[in-house]
Structure formats: structure tokens, C-alpha cells
Amino acid sequence: MKVKVAPEPIRRNPLETVFPDHCGLSECGFFIVMKIKINGEDRQIDDGLTLTALLESLQIRPGRVVVERNRDIVPRDSYDATSINDGDVLEIVHFVGGG
Amino acid sequence: MEDFFELAGQKFRSRLIVGTGKYKDFAETKKAIEVSGAEIVTVAVRRVNITDPNRENLLDYLDPKKYTILPNTAGCYNADDAVRTCRLAREAGVGKLVKLEVIGDDRTLFPDVPATLDAAKILVKEGFIVLPYITDDPITAQKLEDMGCAAVMPLAAPIGSGLGIRNPYNIRIILEHAKVPVIVDAGVGTASDAAVAMEMGCAGVLMNTAIASAKDPILMAEAMRQGVEAGRKAYLAGRIPRKLYATASSPLDGMLS
Numbered sequence: 001m002k003v004k005v006a007p008e009p010i011r012r013n014p015l016e017t018v019f020p021d022h023c024g025l026s027e028c029g030f031f032i033v034m035k036i037k038i039n040g041e042d043r044q045i046d047d048g049l050t051l052t053a054l055l056e057s058l059q060i061r062p063g064r065v066v067v068e069r070n071r072d073i074v075p076r077d078s079y080d081a082t083s084i085n086d087g088d089v090l091e092i093v094h095f096v097g098g099g
Numbered sequence: 100m101e102d103f104f105e106l107a108g109q110k111f112r113s114r115l116i117v118g119t120g121k122y123k124d125f126a127e128t129k130k131a132i133e134v135s136g137a138e139i140v141t142v143a144v145r146r147v148n149i150t151d152p153n154r155e156n157l158l159d160y161l162d163p164k165k166y167t168i169l170p171n172t173a174g175c176y177n178a179d180d181a182v183r184t185c186r187l188a189r190e191a192g193v194g195k196l197v198k199l200e201v202i203g204d205d206r207t208l209f210p211d212v213p214a215t216l217d218a219a220k221i222l223v224k225e226g227f228i229v230l231p232y233i234t235d236d237p238i239t240a241q242k243l244e245d246m247g248c249a250a251v252m253p254l255a256a257p258i259g260s261g262l263g264i265r266n267p268y269n270i271r272i273i274l275e276h277a278k279v280p281v282i283v284d285a286g287v288g289t290a291s292d293a294a295v296a297m298e299m300g301c302a303g304v305l306m307n308t309a310i311a312s313a314k315d316p317i318l319m320a321e322a323m324r325q326g327v328e329a330g331r332k333a334y335l336a337g338r339i340p341r342k343l344y345a346t347a348s349s350p351l352d353g354m355l356s
Contacts, residue, residue, distance in 0.1 A: 039146040058149055064156045065147055066190040073190050091146065093187050095157050097128060098143025098173050099118030099258070099285075099307025 034086040051082040055092075065094045102335065104303055106139075106280055107196070107228045107249040109167070113138045114297065115327040116169065116282065118307025122316065125160040131310055132161065135320040139167045141198055141305065143174070144184050168193035169230070172200050176211070178218035185222055197222065198252070198284075198305075200232040208258040208285075212239050216246070223247040232284050235269040240277060250279050252305060255296065256286025259308040263292035267299065274300050290319075290326030297330025298338065 170188035203211035256262035280302030313319035
């Protein structure tokens with residue numbers, strides 16, 4: 001019999017690897033951590049995060065950035081519908097001072 | 100007299116385009132741009148620092164409703180990167196205007212002309228309003244105009260060099276043939292450099308370092324605004340021809356005997 005283990009705490013910063021390892025039950029749905037790359041940095045995030053949730057966790061205002069996922073630009077109006085997958089390579093850019 | 104700078108169907112009062120790099124902070128950037136009177140401002144596209152707690156954004160200081168944002172492709176060394184940068188910039192929702200620069204070498208920052216042509220071709224096809232930064236080469240200017248670029252932007256001198264227009268004769272040839280606006284981009288050092296470009300008949304001047312790295316950027320922003328305006332007016336007024344010998348300004352009649 002498979003026992004579902006509730007994560008402790010349930011609400012945590014999805015970018016912090018609070019749990020170093022997977023619970024071992026891939027179907028448990030709670031502890032799955034994905035490895036992605038954001039702006040060249042390796043990060044581990046919770047499974048099933050949408051782009052909107054990811055930006056929120058990074059404290060990035062979606063209206064001020066443009067996101068490229070695996071070399072494709074994600075249209076601003078589809079952040080909610082975009083879920084991040086394991087191995088995704090994200091670039092999050094914005095405007096800075098320049099000549 | 101109303102004198103507008105027309106670019107891709109849009110009318111602007113100011114002929115000074117300014118960059119937003121190298122300022123002490125965003126407050127200084129904002130102030131300098133206000134004082135410069137510029138309506139078009141260039142910005143660069145860069146990665147968000149995802150670990151930086153400082154969440155201030157340039158656009159919090161530059162209202163895109165007030166200014167026309169001109170994203171650049173600075174730092175791109177090939178056509179693919181430049182095109183990618185332009186596509187990202189467009190998704191930011193500030194319009195289709197892009198300053199295309201494909202750098203050939205980090206010592207001179209001179210443009211890679213063949214790569215610039217390649218990128219321009221793709222961008223024009225994708226509906227961008229392309230303003231390419233180029234060397235002061237009339238042939239390149241012509242090719243980019245033929246391709247559908249909305250303006251051509253020959254350099255006065257290397258970016259950030261402050262040397263002023265090094266080859267006024269080439270700029271003159273470009274001006275004679277171009278049917279799109281010619282904007283001198285890069286290399287201006289001081290207000291007289293900007294005035295010279297405008298007196299020659301350039302449609303505008305684009306600068307960053309000359310203002311941002313001046314001892315007093317705000318005062319230099321004002322000087323540049325006035326330099327561009329003075330140069331433009333002098334161009335429209337029509338200067339006197341250069342002569343080798345004197346012509347008296349005071350009447351020769353009625354002298355005391």
C-alpha cells in the first residue's frame with residue numbers, strides 16, 4: 001500500500017530546496033522537484049508550477065519582464081497557462097539602461 | 100515655424116535621442132532625460148538579476164506612455180542574437196522600433212556590417228521598424244535603406260569616444276542620397292559636435308555617454324538639447340558660404356573724412 005506523505009510545511013518557497021530528496025514515491029505528487037535553469041542559474045522548483053507562480057515566487061512583476069522558455073518567447077497572456085517542465089531553460093529579461 | 104522630426108510615420112518635436120546607460124541612478128537618468136527634451140530613449144535588454152533584492156525597474160522611471168522606447172541590441176555580436184533580442188523587446192509591448200547594432204569587435208565597438216545587413220533583412224521582414232547603427236559608409240547606408248530600414252544611423256566616431264564627427268564628408272554623401280532620416284549615432288562629445296551634425300542636415304542625433312558621463316549630466320543634457328536645436332535652426336536658416344577674404348559688416352559710406 002502506498003502512503004501519501006503530506007509535505008511539511010505545505011506552503012514553502014518553491015525555489016528553496018527545503019527537501020533535499022524526493023520522497024521516493026513519484027506518484028505522491030507532493031515532493032517532486034524539478035531542475036530548471038533560470039538566467040543561466042540552476043534552480044530546483046516544485047512540480048506543476050505555472051510561470052505566473054514562478055515569477056511570483058521570484059518577486060518579479062510579470063508586466064515588466066519578458067520570458068523565453070527553451071528559446072521560445074512566452075506571450076504575456078499565457079503565463080497562467082504555461083506550466084514549467086523539468087529541464088526547462090528560462091530566460092527572464094527586462095529593460096535596463098543602455099545607449 | 101513648426102518643425103517635426105518624422106520617423107516611420109510618427110512625429111517628434113525633439114531631434115535628440117538619448118540613451119539611458121551609465122547614469123548614477125534611475126533618478127538621475129530620469130532628470131537628465133527630462134532636461135534633454137528627448138522623446139525617444141534607448142534601452143538595453145538584459146537578464147533580470149533573480150537574486151537581487153533591488154526590484155527597481157527602469158520603466159518605473161521612464162513612462163512608456165510619455166517616451167518612445169527604443170530597445171537596442173547592444174552587446175550582440177551576431178545577427179541571431181540581435182534578432183532574438185529584438186523579438187524579446189517587442190514582447191515587452193513598447194512597440195516595433197529597434198536600434199539594431201551588431202558589434203564587430205569590443206575594442207572599437209564598430210559594427211559588423213555584413214551581420215547588421217543580415218539581421219536588418221530578417222527584422223524588416225518581421226515588421227520591425229529598424230534603425231541600424233552603422234559605420235559612416237554611404238554604400239551600407241544605401242543598402243539598409245533599400246532593404247526597408249526606417250532610418251540609418253552612421254556613427255560620428257567610436258561609441259563613447261567623444262571625438263565628434265570624424266568624417267563629415269562621408270556623412271555628407273550619406274545625407275545627399277538618403278531618403279530616410281539620417282541620425283548620427285555615437286561618438287558625440289559635446290554640444291558643438293551635436294550642433295555640427297544638425298547643421299549638416301542630419302535628422303537627429305543619438306547619444307548616451309556624452310551626457311551620462313559628463314561631470315554634470317543634467318547641465319550637459321540641457322546643453323545637448325540646445326546644441327541640437329541651434330544646429331537644426333542654423334541648418335534651416337541656411338548658413339553663409341565660406342569665403343577666404345573679409346566682407347565688411349558696417350557701411351563704407353558716411354565715414355568721417
